[in-house]
Amino acid sequence: MKLELKKICIGYDGLTKRLYENFDWTFGYGCFALMGESGCGKSTLMRAIANVDCTKGEHRKGEVLLDGKKPKPGEIVMMFQKYPVFAHLSVEQNVRFCERKSFWRDTPDDGRAEKLMKDLGIWEQRTKCVGEWANEVSGGQEQRVSLATALMFEPKVLLLDEPTAALNKEYVEVVGKVLREYGRNHIIICVTHSELLLRCMGAQKIDVGDEAVRLRG
Numbered sequence: 001m002k003l004e005l006k007k008i009c010i011g012y013d014g015l016t017k018r019l020y021e022n023f024d025w026t027f028g029y030g031c032f033a034l035m036g037e038s039g040c041g042k043s044t045l046m047r048a049i050a051n052v053d054c055t056k057g058e059h060r061k062g063e064v065l066l067d068g069k070k071p072k073p074g075e076i077v078m079m080f081q082k083y084p085v086f087a088h089l090s091v092e093q094n095v096r097f098c099e100r101k102s103f104w105r106d107t108p109d110d111g112r113a114e115k116l117m118k119d120l121g122i123w124e125q126r127t128k129c130v131g132e133w134a135n136e137v138s139g140g141q142e143q144r145v146s147l148a149t150a151l152m153f154e155p156k157v158l159l160l161d162e163p164t165a166a167l168n169k170e171y172v173e174v175v176g177k178v179l180r181e182y183g184r185n186h187i188i189i190c191v192t193h194s195e196l197l198l199r200c201m202g203a204q205k206i207d208v209g210d211e212a213v214r215l216r217g
Helices: 042-050 091-095 112-119 139-152 169-182 195-201
Strands: 003-012 017-027 030-035 058-066 076-079 157-161 187-191 204-208 213-216
Touching (some): 003 042, 030 042, 042 058, 042 076, 042 157, 042 187, 076 139, 091 112, 091 139, 112 139, 112 169, 139 157, 139 169, 169 187, 169 195, 187 195
Parallel strands (some): 030 204, 157 187
Antiparallel strands (some): 003 017, 003 058, 204 213
């Protein structure tokens, strides 16, 4: 599998102020981390890969191809820094949301949801409601619920913006292990300040700057 970014231009004021200009990059299987100073455009690049709506004043040009074709809906999934959950649903209902026929596809229960919840340490909370108003699930547990939900869609490319910001060291390692395994047959691209997560994922670091991009082992 191959994710290609071709001649990506991202900027403001009609592209007169550019973050990226004719940016080309190819990703294969594995885990990758976009690195760089705050404001250099890491999250902006991920939104472009995910084809998320532009922010006010933002302009984009270029192509994002998956195995030489325009990605289909669901093949690229992004988990935002403000992780989305359905507050009226339980932990398990959130994780299994993609199993609803009317929303996604008719997916048999193959045990993946249970395994993900156990691997991410949220199995014991599976019947509890999510959302601050419920006061039953912590912020760190909520973040892991969001990650499990994203993984249940089985995207070919998973984009993560600070996926462990609310987690302690123990669960950063847990998440890193889960992502490393998923990255064996998928593409994961993340933005994070956690060096521990990067080590646990075995992520390759890509420095994103105005003048150059280089791969560090």
